[in-house]
Amino acid sequence: MSLLAVRPAALARLARTPFAAVTTNRSASSFGNKPAAGAAKKKGSSNAIGGDSRYPLLKEYLYASHAEVDGVAEVDADVHATIERAWSVAQRDLAAQRHADLAAKYRRLREAMVTLEQVDPDRFATAMDREGEDQYFPRLLKAPTETPAKTGWDYRRG
Amino acid sequence: MATAAAAALRTATLVVRRPLITPTRTAFEQAYYEYHANLRASHERTVIPDFWTKKGAAGNTAAIQMAVPAERTTEADTANDVKSLDRKLEENLFLVVKEGGKWSLVQGAVAEGEPLHEAARRSVLEKCGQNLDLWMVGRSPIALSHTAKDNENIFVHKAHILAGQAAPTKGVSDFAWVTKSEMAKFLDKAAYDDVVELL
Numbered sequence: 101m102s103l104l105a106v107r108p109a110a111l112a113r114l115a116r117t118p119f120a121a122v123t124t125n126r127s128a129s130s131f132g133n134k135p136a137a138g139a140a141k142k143k144g145s146s147n148a149i150g151g152d153s154r155y156p157l158l159k160e161y162l163y164a165s166h167a168e169v170d171g172v173a174e175v176d177a178d179v180h181a182t183i184e185r186a187w188s189v190a191q192r193d194l195a196a197q198r199h200a201d202l203a204a205k206y207r208r209l210r211e212a213m214v215t216l217e218q219v220d221p222d223r224f225a226t227a228m229d230r231e232g233e234d235q236y237f238p239r240l241l242k243a244p245t246e247t248p249a250k251t252g253w254d255y256r257r258g
Numbered sequence: 259m260a261t262a263a264a265a266a267l268r269t270a271t272l273v274v275r276r277p278l279i280t281p282t283r284t285a286f287e288q289a290y291y292e293y294h295a296n297l298r299a300s301h302e303r304t305v306i307p308d309f310w311t312k313k314g315a316a317g318n319t320a321a322i323q324m325a326v327p328a329e330r331t332t333e334a335d336t337a338n339d340v341k342s343l344d345r346k347l348e349e350n351l352f353l354v355v356k357e358g359g360k361w362s363l364v365q366g367a368v369a370e371g372e373p374l375h376e377a378a379r380r381s382v383l384e385k386c387g388q389n390l391d392l393w394m395v396g397r398s399p400i401a402l403s404h405t406a407k408d409n410e411n412i413f414v415h416k417a418h419i420l421a422g423q424a425a426p427t428k429g430v431s432d433f434a435w436v437t438k439s440e441m442a443k444f445l446d447k448a449a450y451d452d453v454v455e456l457l
Contacts, residue, residue: 190286212399219267223373227373244277255422255423
């Protein structure tokens with residue numbers, strides 16, 4: 101039996117219950133012990149196959165129940181929905197603030213360029229030019245990290 | 259806006275040191291991430307180390323010395339040294355200079371035939387020293403100053419400082435690297451209202 105096979109009915113059932121911990125009804129000790137019709141218990145215990153002691157470990161790894169780990173309780177669906185909604189509201193407020201900031205910056209940028217076009221067409225053309233070796237991102241412009249560099253800011257001659 | 263015939267061109271430059279560290283999480287964000295971490299942990303298969311590693315193969319993990327990272331708040335924060343570029347690492351720091359007794363962005367004139375962005379860059383280097391690794395953000399100005407006199411147009415450009423430090427020269431008596439919330443303490447009301455939405 102393929103270890104990756106999941107019955108479609110079981111998969112659908114799991115998809116409908118996102119808040120319940122994924123459990124299986126099989127435990128390591130019961131796997132392989134379900135009596136098939138008329139079959140006798142296989143020679144050798146479930147603790148080893150051909151002397152390989154990793155088999156019980158494999159069973160534990162794949163089939164053991166993980167319903168509660170370290171006492172983490174399952175969460176109520178309403179509580180989860182409230183938490184997610186509160187997060188969405190907070191993110192929406194942040195996005196709205198960001199949008200407002202950007203809109204204000206764009207208005208000022210547009211005002212400047214419209215004025216420049218009227219006042220000085222040559223400099224406007226230079227400002228509008230998208231080519232040029234000065235128009236690349238510098239190597240030293242790095243993304244922020246959780247902690248700063250131990251060397252601190254590079255004051256160069258400082 | 260001044261008319262084309264009479265207007266003189268001037269530049270102002272908003273020099274920014276971008277944040278060097280990620281923003282501090284709010285209490286709500288921290289709680290949310292912890293909630294999801296616990297939710298994930300309760301649904302994940304626990305790792306059984308013996309399944310992956312033979313006994314004794316892992317070695318002496320206690321002998322490994324983890325690196326100690328630098329602190330997020332620095333000495334410059336505790337001393338509140340407004341000239342330091344190591345202060346307020348998670349915020350933007352903007353350069354303000356004191357010229358003629360008044361705090362403002364770095365301003366300068368535009369020479370004949372000189373593009374605006376080059377004039378902006380040149381005026382910062384002339385007034386704040388050559389020890390500045392500046393990156394001009396493109397060629398276009400980001401704003402037209404609303405506090406300019408009738409006979410002049412002041413175009414504001416944005417630049418990033420990547421390394422170095424300001425060393426005031428040529429009429430500039432003082433400088434400071436300030437956050438958006440501290441800007442109001444340095445600029446007068448008209449200048450602050452003009453600049454605040456650009457920060």
